[in-house]
Amino acid sequence: MSKQLAPDYVRAIAPYQAGKPISEVAREFGLDEAGIVKLASNENPLGMPESAKLAMQQAMAELGRYPDANGFALKAAISAKYDVPQSWITLGNGSNDILEIAAHAFVQPGQSVVYAQYGFLVYALATQAVGARAIEVPAKEFGHDLQAMAKAITADTRLVYLANPNNPTGTFVSAAELEAFLKAVPADVVVVLDEAYNEYLAAEHQYESTAWVRQYPNLVVSRTMSKAYGLAGLRVGFAIAQPEVTDLMNRIRQPFNVNSLAQAAAIAALNDKAFLQKSAEVNSAGYRQLTAAFDELKLSYVPSFGNFVLVKVGEDDGAGARVNLALLQRGIIVRPVGNYGLPQWLRISIGLPEENAAFIAALKTVLA
Numbered sequence: 001m002s003k004q005l006a007p008d009y010v011r012a013i014a015p016y017q018a019g020k021p022i023s024e025v026a027r028e029f030g031l032d033e034a035g036i037v038k039l040a041s042n043e044n045p046l047g048m049p050e051s052a053k054l055a056m057q058q059a060m061a062e063l064g065r066y067p068d069a070n071g072f073a074l075k076a077a078i079s080a081k082y083d084v085p086q087s088w089i090t091l092g093n094g095s096n097d098i099l100e101i102a103a104h105a106f107v108q109p110g111q112s113v114v115y116a117q118y119g120f121l122v123y124a125l126a127t128q129a130v131g132a133r134a135i136e137v138p139a140k141e142f143g144h145d146l147q148a149m150a151k152a153i154t155a156d157t158r159l160v161y162l163a164n165p166n167n168p169t170g171t172f173v174s175a176a177e178l179e180a181f182l183k184a185v186p187a188d189v190v191v192v193l194d195e196a197y198n199e200y201l202a203a204e205h206q207y208e209s210t211a212w213v214r215q216y217p218n219l220v221v222s223r224t225m226s227k228a229y230g231l232a233g234l235r236v237g238f239a240i241a242q243p244e245v246t247d248l249m250n251r252i253r254q255p256f257n258v259n260s261l262a263q264a265a266a267i268a269a270l271n272d273k274a275f276l277q278k279s280a281e282v283n284s285a286g287y288r289q290l291t292a293a294f295d296e297l298k299l300s301y302v303p304s305f306g307n308f309v310l311v312k313v314g315e316d317d318g319a320g321a322r323v324n325l326a327l328l329q330r331g332i333i334v335r336p337v338g339n340y341g342l343p344q345w346l347r348i349s350i351g352l353p354e355e356n357a358a359f360i361a362a363l364k365t366v367l368a
């Protein structure tokens, strides 16, 4: 029966597995919510910025009205911060929305989309959702093999997804490698450069992707307010691309995809330099704390440029699921990555010092 309701490519989709909410783990394992530590969804452990809370409170009065469909004020804030015209910006309900809009705008059923093994799972989902063919390029040391990805592009490839840094591996490709890749990609293939974790990059790794947008009319840079800006629950992301590509993406975008509270909060957060700075500091201290513990426990991990670390918790293919369950029983939520083909690994989002410490203590007990 359901076979007639949807095409085969929709029926083949394995739904996205999100990090377990604290309330669900409390119910399932009979734990007190207050004692549960969630390091599973790469959220900002500082929560949302006060500046954003205040902006939302002020925006409450207008909730009887629709949001600004064009997000004028938010686009103005993005435009000022990144020095790009407003006509180059597409707003998304989270950057997840941007990734999906790109697939719907540029790819037809039967055409192909290139992304990397261990690339963010939504690339596979968005590809499948439009009935396109995935070309998954084997990773190099857990990261993107850009030369192989350029070679993998075929005549029917319409889109390439690439995350820098990548989730769940935390790997990073340099500006020089990226630029060589952009040069190699045919001009009629859209490249979505997903920079969800860009704000966590140390100064020496930062690069000007908006300058590349000026140079490459097929480049879409995707950003999110969910990570370093601390607004994951509000769902705000945006894309920067030249007007032709932006215009096409906006034809697919739902008119009111970013709600009024989210628009107000995002403007405040974009301008809150102190919060961003603090987020980066908490993250690098937490990275040192977690990786020192992994070194002490002699666990392999992939050096990470994001706000999470991929760590190998055993040699057998049951290790990730087993250690994950034992951690859940102790009130620690992390992310198993068996669905990425990494069944021996877990992804740990970097938390506050005390959250990292609780995770490390539980991990030591579980592995002992």
Ligand SMILES: Cc1ncc(COP(=O)(O)O)c(C=O)c1O
Pocket (backbone or CB within 6 Å): 041, 042, 093, 094, 095, 096, 097, 120, 163, 165, 166, 167, 194, 196, 223, 224, 225, 226, 232, 235, 236, 237
């Ligand atoms: C690489 C990458 N891109 C995009 C997203 C989507 O985030 P959001 O929809 O909250 O902006 C995530 C979230 O985890 C991510 O890891």
